[in-house]
Each structure stands twice: as C-alpha cells, then as structure tokens.
Amino acid sequence: MPCLVCPKGKTASLMEYRDNPGGGCYDRRVSGFGFEILAESSVSDEKRDSEDTKGCRARLGKVTTPHGEFDTPAFMPVGTKGTVKGLLPQVVRETGSQVILNNTYHLMLRPGSELVKKMGGVHRFMDWDGVILTDSGGFQVFSLGDINELNDAGVTFKSQIDGAMVRMEAEDSMRIQNDLGADIIMAFDDCPPAKITDIDGQSPAGRHAVSDKEYDTRNRQAVERTVNWLKRSVDAHNNDAQALFGIVQGGTDLAMRSECAERVVEMDLPGYAIGGVAVGEGHEKMMQITRHTAPRLPRDKPRYLMGVGYEKDIVAAVKAGVDMFDCVLPTRNGRNGNAFTGQGQIRLRNAQYKEDARPMEEGCDCLTCRRFSRAYIRHLFMADEMLGPMLVSIHNIRYFQRLMVDIREAIRKDDWSIVGANRPVLDMDA
Numbered sequence: 540m541p542c543l544v545c546p547k548g549k550t551a552s553l554m555e556y557r558d559n560p561g562g563g564c565y566d567r568r569v570s571g572f573g574f575e576i577l578a579e580s581s582v583s584d585e586k587r588d589s590e591d592t593k594g595c596r597a598r599l600g601k602v603t604t605p606h607g608e609f610d611t612p613a614f615m616p617v618g619t620k621g622t623v624k625g626l627l628p629q630v631v632r633e634t635g636s637q638v639i640l641n642n643t644y645h646l647m648l649r650p651g652s653e654l655v656k657k658m659g660g661v662h663r664f665m666d667w668d669g670v671i672l673t674d675s676g677g678f679q680v681f682s683l684g685d686i687n688e689l690n691d692a693g694v695t696f697k698s699q700i701d702g703a704m705v706r707m708e709a710e711d712s713m714r715i716q717n718d719l720g721a722d723i724i725m726a727f728d729d730c731p732p733a734k735i736t737d738i739d740g741q742s743p744a745g746r747h748a749v750s751d752k753e754y755d756t757r758n759r760q761a762v763e764r765t766v767n768w769l770k771r772s773v774d775a776h777n778n779d780a781q782a783l784f785g786i787v788q789g790g791t792d793l794a795m796r797s798e799c800a801e802r803v804v805e806m807d808l809p810g811y812a813i814g815g816v817a818v819g820e821g822h823e824k825m826m827q828i829t830r831h832t833a834p835r836l837p838r839d840k841p842r843y844l845m846g847v848g849y850e851k852d853i854v855a856a857v858k859a860g861v862d863m864f865d866c867v868l869p870t871r872n873g874r875n876g877n878a879f880t881g882q883g884q885i886r887l888r889n890a891q892y893k894e895d896a897r898p899m900e901e902g903c904d905c906l907t908c909r910r911f912s913r914a915y916i917r918h919l920f921m922a923d924e925m926l927g928p929m930l931v932s933i934h935n936i937r938y939f940q941r942l943m944v945d946i947r948e949a950i951r952k953d954d955w956s957i958v959g960a961n962r963p964v965l966d967m968d969a
C-alpha cells in the first residue's frame with residue numbers, strides 16, 4: 540500500500556499511516572509537519588517554471604508543526620543563544636513573529652545541548668511556545684570558528700568559549716539538534732567561501748574569500764560534502780517530531796546549484812533551503828542564484844533562503860518562490876540604534892532627533908512607536924541605557940513582520956502595489 544501522504548507514494552503502510560495521524564511518513568521521520576499552499580501569484584505555469592525570469596512565482600502558505608503554525612512567506616527573528624537579544628518571548632510574539640531561529644553553534648558551546656535537553660528542550664528552556672528552527676551549526680563554524688581541520692568527514696574547530704577543540708560531523712549536528720528539540724532542523728552542510736571577484740563592497744565575508752581558481756575546486760568539494768553529509772544527517776536524525784530540511788549549496792556556479800538541488804531533492808525531505816548566499820556576493824548574484832535554484836525545489840515543500848536579508852532581497856526572493864527567511868539585521872541594527880522605516884534606515888544617535896517628538900516611524904503599530912518619541916530613544920542611546928536597544932529591536936522586528944504581512948496580502952490579492960505603498964525607498968523590481 541503506497542503512503543497516503545507522500546506524493547511519491549514511497550513509504551509507510553496504511554497501518555503506519557493510521558498510527559501516525561500527524562500526517563507524516565515514518566521513513567521521512569516527520570509527524571505533525573505540513574505545508575499548504577493557499578494562493579499563488581497569477582502567472583502561467585510556463586513563466587513560473589522558467590528560471591531566469593523575474594516573473595512572479597510567489598506563494599502564500601502555511602507551515603504546520605508540533606508547536607503551531609506559521610504563515611508564509613515568513614520572517615524568522617534570530618535568537619542566537621536561545622534569546623532574541625534583550626526581548627522577552629511575549630514581546631517577540633507581539634511583533635507578529637510566529638517562528639524564530641536558534642543557532643546550534645552557540646547553544647552547543649554554551650550551555651550545551653545535553654543541559655537544554657535536561658531542562659525540557661529549547662522551547663521550554665527559553666519559554667517560547669511558538670515554532671523554532673535550528674541551523675546545523677555548520678555555517679557558523681565556518682564563518683566564526685577558528686578552524687583547525689576541515690575534511691570530508693567533518694570539521695574540528697576551537698571553541699570561542701574555552702579554547703577547547705570541538706569535532707563536528709553530521710551525526711554530531713543531528714544529535715545536538717535532536718537534543719535541542721526545535722520543530723525544524725537543518726542538515727549539516729559545507730558552505731564554500733565566496734569568490735574574491737564576487738565580493739560586493741566591504742562585506743565582512745570577504746575575509747574568507749578565495750581566488751577564482753581555488754573557488755571551483757572548493758565549490759565542487761562543498762557540493763560533494765553537502766550531499767554526503769545530508770545522507771548522514773538523514774540516517775542519524777532520530778526524532779519523529781522534528782522536520783529535517785536539506786540545504787542546496789553550489790556557490791555562484793549555477794550548474795553546480797542545479798546538480799546539488801537535484802541530488803538533495805532525491806532525498807525526499809519535508810523542506811529545502813538555499814544556503815551559501817548572503818556571504819558577500821551582492822544582491823544581483825544572490826538573486827540570480829535564488830531565481831535559478833528555487834524552481835528546482837519541489838513546489839509542494841517550503842523553501843528557505845538562509846540568512847537573507849534586506850527588504851528588497853526578501854521581496855525579490857518571495858517573487859522567485861521562496862517561503863522562509865531569517866536575518867539578524869533587525870536586532871543587530873536595532874542594538875546599534877539604527878531603525879528600519881519605509882523611508883529608509885534612520886540613525887537615532889543623530890543630533891537631528893534630539894527634539895523630535897515623532898515616533899520612529901509614523902503609522903507603525905509596534906509597542907515602541909505607540910509610546911515613545913525619537914527624542915526619548917535618542918536620549919537612551921546617548922545615555923547608554925539598555926532600553927534603547929530593546930525598543931529599536933522591537934520596532935525593527937515589527938517592521939519586518941509588517942513587510943511580511945503586506946507581502947502575504949499582495950500575494951492573496953495579486954497586487955504588489957500593497958508592498959510598495961508607504962515604502963518609497965523599497966525597490967520592488969530589484
């Protein structure tokens with residue numbers, strides 16, 4: 540008897556299906572996870588599936604998990620160390636956030652995944668009752684870690700907490716993410732460094748960049764490892780309640796992206812991510828990769844563009860058919876006193892706001908804008924008070940969630956002018 544849930548009819552018997560009413564399949568090890576497309580932008584199938592077009596392939600959907608649902612396209616605030624910096628979970632919830640991201644790299648080093656497991660898992664530990672996604676830890680090992688050894692089996696790096704050598708392979712990432720207990724977990728992958736000639740401006744990612752010649756070898760290696768580590772991740776994954784997403788690498792080489800997508804999709808997973816972007820390659824290249832890769836991922840599964848981005852990146856990627864995003868921008872910039880607004884970012888430390896009684900952004904419904912003036916928030920930053928970073932982070936997350944609300948409305952009504960309205964600096968056709 541083919542599975543009643545899997546489109547490919549690959550697995551479970553009817554009896555197994557009855558025993559697992561959450562809707563998943565045993566061999567995909569997902570119960571209680573689902574993705575439903577509620578509306579799609581009105582373009583022809585031909586245009587939607589053609590790769591190098593800016594044609595709109597946007598989808599409005601809903602992801603279901605054991606900790607509730609979230610609407611897509613979705614923006615996930617980053618709660619690096621098990622906290623969205625400076626914000627109570629309730630406050631994060633009030634920004635309209637339904638799903639947050641935690642970083643495996645940070646939590647494994649401190650306090651350690653065993654402790655989080657002992658405390659009832661990461662939802663309970665941080666008191667977030669919504670959906671949580673954890674990354675695999677790989678990207679941060681490569682971008683932050685002091686790498687001692689990187690080979691086909693995995694990576695050894697020096698802990699930034701106590702200098703100890705830490706070995707990380709696919710099985711370790713899965714064990715740690717199983718301990719943490721997020722609803723969506725990511726396969727362990729190898730993210731190649733950017734190519735020097737692709738680096739856009741003064742991106743900090745440039746410090747790892749490699750020459751063009753070296754790049755092709757390193758990129759091929761990263762794709763092979765990513766596919767191999769995905770297989771090992773699938774085998775090691777050991778918690779039915781968590782959905783494991785595969786990640787497509789391939790750098791800026793579109794043929795490598797195609798190959799990697801094909802090999803990753805073969806694994807038949809509940810969702811897929813496009814990784815290795817936003818590493819300094821710039822908007823144009825990022826969108827070229829996204830427009831090329833997204834249609835190569837199954838239409839009936841959520842697609843996640845990792846670590847992106849600015850408003851125009853998100854709008855363009857949604858149009859390319861991406862459903863999920865995460866980025867540190869709202870909180871990182873918030874802590875530095877930079878507020879996102881529809882008129883562009885404003886720097887609250889500037890003297891021009893000294894006597895400015897207006898809210899940070901007129902018309903914003905966030906807690907900060909409802910109650911506090913620019914002058915007060917500027918004062919908090921000048922006086923180095925902790926409330927300043929908190930208030931701007933609240934606004935910035937809400938700003939991104941309002942963007943997502945408008946994007947979802949635009950898809951539902953098939954009218955993108957909804958997103959452009961009141962955002963004069965947002966390039967809708969980027």
Ligand SMILES: [Zn+2]
Pocket residue numbers: 899900903904905906907908909933934935937938
């Ligand atoms: Zn606001």
